[in-house]
Amino acid sequence: MKKILSRPVTILTLALVFLFNSFAFAQQIPTDEAAIKAGEALFNGNCKSCHRVKQKLVGPALAGVEDRAPSVQWILDWVRNPARVIASGDAYANKIYNEYNKSQMTAFTSYTDEQILSILAYIKAEANKVDAPPPGTTTADTTGGGGGVPSGYLNAILIGLVVILVLLLIILGLIINALKKYLDQKDLSEDDKEIVHSKYTFNTAIKSPAFIFIVVFLVASVTFKNVIDGLYSIGIQQNYQPKQPIAFSHKIHAGQYEIECRYCHTGALKGKQANIPSANICMNCHSQIREGTNTGTTEISKIYAAIGYDPATGSYTGKQKPIEWVRIHNLPDLAYFNHAQHNNVGGIECQTCHGPIEEMDVVKQYSLLTMGWCIDCHRKTDVNTKGNAYYDKLLELHNSKKALKVEDIGGLECAKCHY
C-alpha cells in the first residue's frame, strides 16, 4: 500500500521540481568564454580521472548530460551528494548507479552552483566541437616530413660537394694545359721538356715503391688491430643485442613515458637481481592500452597470451605460459654482484652500467662486464659518507683530505666478489 502511494508522490514531486526548475528558476548553462575556461580547469582537476566528454570511462561520457539528466538542478544535487539522490529513490539516479556496477560517484560537497554550471558549460562547448581528424593521418605526416627533411638536406649537400670537386678538377686540368702551352712556347732544354711532358700512367703509379709501402702498411695495421681486438673480445659479450620474444621498447616506456626503471625492475633497490617484471606489472597499464606505438596490437597481444587475458571480455582465462626473455647480462658464477648494494646503498644510477637504456628500442649490453671494468670503477668512485654515521669512525681513522674511494673500504678485496 505504502509503495503504491509513494510512487505517484515521487513522480509528482519530480514533475513539480522539473516544472519549477524549467520555468521559475531555469538554471542557465553559461556560454561565455570565462565560464568555459573556469569549467575546463575544474573538469581537468577533478572530473577527468573518471569522465571524458565523448568517451565512456569509469563513469559515463558527459556529452549531452544536460539533456539526458532529468534537470540541471538534478545535476547540481547529484554532483554535491550523489548518495542522497540515490537514497531518495530517484529513478534516473538508481538506473545509472546500477548501470555502472553500483560504484558511486565521489561527492563534491563544496561546489557552488556557479562552479558546476561552468563545468557543464565546458562540457557543452567540448561536445559541440567537431572531431579532430584521426590522429593517425596527422602523425604520419609529421614523422614523414620530420624524417625526410634532414636526409634531403644531407643529399643536397653531398651532391653540391661532388659538383664543386668536379669543377675544381676541370679547372685544375685547364690550368695544367695552359701552363704546358705556355712552357712549350719557350725554349726549354731536353731535360726540362721531359719533366713537362712526363707520362704518369696507372701502371707506373701502382708499381712505385711509395704506393706499395702505403698499401702494405695499411693492410698490416688493419690486420694487426683486428687481431688484437679479436683476441680481447673473446669471452666478452659487450654489444650483445638479441631479439626478444616480445619487441618491448625501453625507448617508449622509459624514455617517452618516463616510467622509472624500478617500477618494473622491482628488485634493483632491494635484492641481488634487478628482476624481470612479471606480466601482471605489464597489465597495470596494458589492460587499458591495447595498441602499441610501434607494433600495434601484435606485441601487446603476446602479453595477453602469456598471462591468459581475454581483451574482448576483459577477464582472465587462467591459461598462462611464461615469456621466455633472452638474458643479456651474464656474470660468471665465480663473481658475486648485488644490485641493491650498488643502486640502493651506493646510489649508482642504472644508466652508469646499463648505458642509455631510455634510448634503446632493443636493449644491448653496454658495458664490458670484465673484472678490469669493475675494478676501474671501484678505484675511481667516491663513497658518499655524508650524513652517514656508519663511516664517521672510518673517516676519522683515515684522516685524509681526499675523498674516500670504494677501494679504501675494501672494494678491491678478492673475497668481496669471489667466494
Add this chain to the structure above:
Amino acid sequence: MRMKQGIWGLAAALILAGCKAGGDYQGLEYAPNMYHSVAYEPLTQITDEGYGVLVNSLDNGRGEYYNTNKFNPFGMNMRLPAPNTVRRTANGWLPYRGVNDTTGLRLANKLINPLTDSPAILEQGKLFYEINCKHCHGAKGAGDGKVADKYPGVANLTGDAIKGVTEGHIFHVITYGKGLMGAHGSQVSEEERWKIARYVKQLQKN
C-alpha cells in the same frame, strides 16, 4: 713469402673478428664453464639437453650447460612459494588482509599509518612515490604524469575528490587499485605503501 704471411694474417683477423658479440650472437666464450651455472639458476633456463656436451665432465650424457628443473611447471628453475606463505619483513608485519571491495575500502579508511612521523619516512616516501606513482600521477600529484597522456582516468591526487582521503584509504588503493588503476600490491611492499601514503598526504597539503 711475404704475400703468404699477409694472407694468414688476414685470415686470422677475419676469424677473430667473428669472436665479437653483437646482434643475436653472444660472442666466443673462453673457458666457458663459469658462465653457465651448474646449480639451478633463477631467471635462467637452458632446455637443450645437448648444449655443451663436449665440455661435460660428469659423463651423464647431457650437455654441461643444460639447466632446467624438469619437475617444475614449464621446466622453470623458479617456482611459486607454497600457498599461504608470507614474507618475512624487518619489522615483522604480516600481509595486509583487507578485502578488495567497497566494505574493505570503507574499513581501510579507518586504518592508521603505523610509521612514525619523521622527515626520514617522508624522504623515503618521496623515493617510492617517484618510482611507482610519478609517471601517472605527476611529480606534484596533479595527475599530469607522462603516462596520463595515453592512459585514461588518472586521478588528480590534489583534487577535491581525493584531498580528504585518509592514509589508510591510499594504502588500500595502492594495494588493490581503484577505477582504472591497477593493483600494485605485488610490487610495492606494505611498508613502502605506508610511506607513499604519508608522502601523498604531504603533497596534498602543499
